[in-house]
Every structure is written in structure tokens, then in C-alpha cells.
Amino acid sequence: MSKPLKQIHLAAHFPGVNNTTVWSDPAAGSHIEFSSFVHFARTAERAKFDFLFLAEGLRLREQGGRIYDLDVVGRPDTFTVLAALAAVTDRLGLTGTINSTFNEPYEVARQFASLDHLSGGRSAWNVVTSWDAFTGENFRRGGFLPQEERYSRAKEFLATAHELFDSWRGDEIIADQVTGTFLRDAKAGAFVHQGQHFDIHGRFNVPRSPQGRPVVFQAGDSDEGREFAAAGADAIFSRYSTLKEGQAFYTDVKSRLAAYGRRPDQLLILPAATFVLGDTDQEAAELAREVRRQQVSGATAIKHLEFVWNRDLSAYDPEGPLPEVDPVVSEDHISRGRAQVRMYRDPVAVAREWRQLAEANRWSIRDLVINTGNRQTFIGSPRTVARTINDFVQADASDGFILVPHITPGGLDPFADKVVPLLQEQGVFRADYEGTTLRDHLGLAHPDADAEAGSRTSASPARAAS
Structure with a gap:
């Protein structure tokens, strides 16, 4: 008997800080005008996508201690954009990246619970950590946290936020019809949390939202990131674009769920994917090559190479050969503030491999970056892309x-x-939305339903024994 076909989940990412947007194209629009976000969101909803996704940029990009103009700046605040989009969409999920390193649980939980109410149950939170010092300098605490401490804080941050969301669970809601306020008993919204990173207590002032909690996404690919996702996320982003790599990641992450009492269908795996369409596969391939050259300017190519060489390469011609000098191996990276993060584990070996590739293919610096960087995931006619x-x-x-x-x-x-x-x-893929919340679109149960099911499962052995 053949296995039933899986239903495909699709979402749309409005790119923020990046060097993949082809700014030179006449069709490229603003990244700060609300009309751009409205057009993008309404297209995604017209296509019945699960959700729209916004990344978060907490600083201007810099390299060598200087701000450079290869990335978009002036991006509006994520929560503000998503709240505004809630008013011009009806079913599309609204997902935002919010940092757990420099924010506080009460504030973030309150914002997401509010967004879930305003959107009728369509909010989602991509929980990320931050490791660079020049982001930290924008915040009171400053600096950055080592990787193990970042994930420790993120785990406690998410657990604390869940405690806040759940502080209203089980209370009967009574609305005062005159004032519109909610009347609660003395326990409503009460919370106490004492831990390594947070010691807070008080009253959470946003009632239980339509989804109970926002859908939780996670984007880390490290072992710690995969465990974090397996323990408590509803979906995890993936960077793997080939079938074999994708299957390996899928199998690894799904296999971790049982240790946390979870089923494989309780965590979705959603890689980011770029695409180039043409009337034919050949036309799409030609267009894809043109797009890649537009994405990687000479200045962009040099900046990418500096990440490996860890030295100033501004004097080199991007249309010329790779540097003969070796990379500088140092904890003090050229991208200021990333002192404890090496972009490549063995930069000298990478440089050697790249020189061999460039020599064999007669590639310039720019050619090398174009051909070794992130290429489009799906290229072809619409039928080819749909099939793939x-x-x-x-x-x-x-x-x-x-x-x-x-x-x-x-x-x-x-x-x-x-x-x-x-x-x-x-x-x-759906012809129309079958539910109203993002959990409905993703096939995820309401957290209260999961909790009740878990209680019944854990109680059943005792009932059988009696």
C-alpha cells in the first residue's frame, strides 16, 4: 500500500539585511514603505501560504570597523510591521524574529500575546540568539555571550515566556460588558520565576490568546540549536538545499524528539529556498546566472573573501586572481565584534581549496564567490520547480x-x-485555508490540547493498575 502524499507547507520571507536582493532591478521596491509589506503579504495570502516571515536586524552591518552599504538599512521594527499587517490580512500567519539575548521575557511575551489577539491567532516567534559584540553595544548589558550561555539563556527565556502565556490558562474568562475589561480571580496572570538568568514575579496582563501561545520557530543548526528545537520549537529553519543534505538534517532532528516526549509531526522542518522561474528550464538557467552576477558585485565579492582571509583585501581587483597570501588565523576577526566566532574552522585549508578551484576553472575572485556562494535552490519552468x-x-x-x-x-x-x-x-497543497489560526495551517495542536493528551497518557498506567 503506497504512503499517502504529504501536504506541502509554504511560507514567504521578506528579506531584510541581505546581499541577495537585486537592488538594481527596476522592479525592486522600498524595504521601509508599508505598501511593500502589504503587497508581499497579500500575494502570500492569495497563494494560501502558511505565513509571512520577517527577520530582525538590531544593528548596521560593519566590517573592519566601518559601516558598509551592501545591506539594506532603515528596516522598520518587526512587531510594528506585523501588527499593521494583521489589519490588512485575514488568514496569513505573521512570524517575527525576536532576539532572546538582548530582550526580556515579560516584554516579548506581552508583545506576542497582543499580536496573537490582534490577528485572531496568527502570530509566531522565531527565537534567535546573538553572538556579536557590536550588536551588544546597542544594549545596556553590552558585549556578547559565549555560545553555551546564549543557548542556556534562550532555553530559560522561552520557558519563562511559556510560563507567562500559561499564567491565564484554566481561568474562566468573564468580560465586563460595560467597560470591556476582563474580570478575573486573584490568581489570574500570577507568575513567579527564579532561575539562572531571570528572577521575576508579578502579574501577566494579557489574557490567554487564541493560539494559547504563539507558534515557536528556531533557526540554529548547531547541535545545541537542534536540541533546543527538539525540546520546544514547533518548526525549525534549515539551510540545506540538496536532497541528500536535507534528508540527513530531517532524520537527525526528528530523531531527537522522542527524548522530549514528542512525536515527529510536532516539529516541522522548513528550509529557506530561493527560486528563478522561466518559460523553459534553459531560459530559467540563463536568468539564474544573470541574477547571481547581479547579486555578487565586485565589492560584495571582496567582502565575502575577507571573511576567510581575515585581512583587508580592498586593494585587490575582484575580476583578478585570488590573493597569494594566506588568511590571518586569529581570534580577532576582521568583522569587528566577532572575536570568538570564526566564520570558517580552517580558513587556510579553505583558501587552498578555493585557489585550486579558481585555477582549474579560470575564475576571478568574483567568479569564485558567485560559484561557491548560495545559489538559487529551485531553477526551472514552473512545472519543473513544482515537481522538484x-x-x-x-x-x-x-x-x-x-x-x-x-x-x-x-x-x-x-x-x-x-x-x-x-x-x-x-x-x-491547499486550495483554500481550512482554519483560521497559524496552528491550523501548520497542523499543530493547541498547547492546551497537547497538555491534556499528555495528562491522559501519563495517567493511564495508574488507572490500569487500579
Whole structure:
């Protein structure tokens, strides 16, 4: 008997700080005007996507101690944009990246619970940590935390936020019809948390929201990140773009869930994916090559090379050969503030490998970066792309994809108009929303239902014994 087809999950990422957006294209629009976000969100909702995703940038990019202009700046605050989009969409999930290193649980929990109320149960939180000092300098505590402490704080941060969300669970809601306020007993919203990173107590002032808690995403690929996701996330992002790598990541992360009493279907794996469409596969391939050259300017190529060489390479010609000098191996990295984070474990070995590739292929610095960097995940005609996406999902390399167009805000439109109908024809993607909350779209149970099911399971042996 054949296995039933898995349903594909699709989401859309409005890219923020990046060097993949083709700014030179006449169709490229603003990254701060609200109309850009509205167009993007409405396209995603028209295509029946699960959610829209916004990253978070807490600092301006810099290298060698200087701000550079390769990345977008002036991006509005994530919560503000998502709250505004809640008013112009009806079903689309609203996902925001919010940092656990420099924020506080009460504030973040209150903001997400509010967004969940305002959107009718469509909020999601991508929990991330931050490791660079120049971000920390924007905050009172400053500095950065070692990796093990970052994840320790993140785990306690998420657990504390859940305590706040759950502080209203089980209380009967009584609304005063005159004032519109909620009347509660003396225990409503009360919380006490004492731990290594947080020692807080008081009253959480936002009632239980439609989803109970926002959907929780996690983006770390380290062993600590995978364990963090297995312990408490609803979905994890993945950076793997090949079938074999995707299957290995999928198997590894899903296998960790049982240790936390969770089923494989309680954690979705959603890689980010770029795409280039053409009327034919050949046309798409030619366009993809053109897009890559637009994404990697000469200045961008030099900056990428500096991450490996850890030295100033501004005097080198990006259309010329790679440097003959070796990288500087030092804890003091050229990207100021990343002192304890090496972008490559063995930069000298990477440089040697890249020189061999460049010599064999007669590549310049720019050619090398173009060909070794992140290329488009899906390239081809709409039918080819639809088939490839479905193949990945049915082969358990992912549960779906978060699409990142190289043009915003209109770059998602061709996918919505040409690829989504083909997935719908195959019966692997919804023709319409079947629920109202993001948990409905993702097939995730309400946390109260999961808690009740867990209670019944744990109680059953005792009942059998009696």
C-alpha cells in the first residue's frame, strides 16, 4: 500500500539585511514603505501560504570597523510591521524574529500575546540568539555571550515566556460588558520565576490568546540549536538545499524528539529556498546566472573573501586572481565584534581549496564567490520547480519551504501565479485555508490540547493498575 502524499507547507520571507536582493532591478521596491509589506503579504495570502516571515536586524552591518552599504538599512521594527499587517490580512500567519539575548521575557511575551489577539491567532516567534559584540553595544548589558550561555539563556527565556502565556490558562474568562475589561480571580496572570538568568514575579496582563501561545520557530543548526528545537520549537529553519543534505538534517532532528516526549509531526522542518522561474528550464538557467552576477558585485565579492582571509583585501581587483597570501588565523576577526566566532574552522585549508578551484576553472575572485556562494535552490519552468519541491517533501528532505525572492515586493507573484496552481493540481497543497489560526495551517495542536493528551497518557498506567 503506497504512503499517502504529504501536504506541502509554504511560507514567504521578506528579506531584510541581505546581499541577495537585486537592488538594481527596476522592479525592486522600498524595504521601509508599508505598501511593500502589504503587497508581499497579500500575494502570500492569495497563494494560501502558511505565513509571512520577517527577520530582525538590531544593528548596521560593519566590517573592519566601518559601516558598509551592501545591506539594506532603515528596516522598520518587526512587531510594528506585523501588527499593521494583521489589519490588512485575514488568514496569513505573521512570524517575527525576536532576539532572546538582548530582550526580556515579560516584554516579548506581552508583545506576542497582543499580536496573537490582534490577528485572531496568527502570530509566531522565531527565537534567535546573538553572538556579536557590536550588536551588544546597542544594549545596556553590552558585549556578547559565549555560545553555551546564549543557548542556556534562550532555553530559560522561552520557558519563562511559556510560563507567562500559561499564567491565564484554566481561568474562566468573564468580560465586563460595560467597560470591556476582563474580570478575573486573584490568581489570574500570577507568575513567579527564579532561575539562572531571570528572577521575576508579578502579574501577566494579557489574557490567554487564541493560539494559547504563539507558534515557536528556531533557526540554529548547531547541535545545541537542534536540541533546543527538539525540546520546544514547533518548526525549525534549515539551510540545506540538496536532497541528500536535507534528508540527513530531517532524520537527525526528528530523531531527537522522542527524548522530549514528542512525536515527529510536532516539529516541522522548513528550509529557506530561493527560486528563478522561466518559460523553459534553459531560459530559467540563463536568468539564474544573470541574477547571481547581479547579486555578487565586485565589492560584495571582496567582502565575502575577507571573511576567510581575515585581512583587508580592498586593494585587490575582484575580476583578478585570488590573493597569494594566506588568511590571518586569529581570534580577532576582521568583522569587528566577532572575536570568538570564526566564520570558517580552517580558513587556510579553505583558501587552498578555493585557489585550486579558481585555477582549474579560470575564475576571478568574483567568479569564485558567485560559484561557491548560495545559489538559487529551485531553477526551472514552473512545472519543473513544482515537481522538484514536491519531490523534496515526499522524500522527507523537508516539510515545505520558506521562499525568498530576489526581488521585493513583487518577486513572489510569479511563484504564486504559476507554481502554486500546479501544486494544487497534484493535491499536495491547499486550495483554500481550512482554519483560521497559524496552528491550523501548520497542523499543530493547541498547547492546551497537547497538555491534556499528555495528562491522559501519563495517567493511564495508574488507572490500569487500579
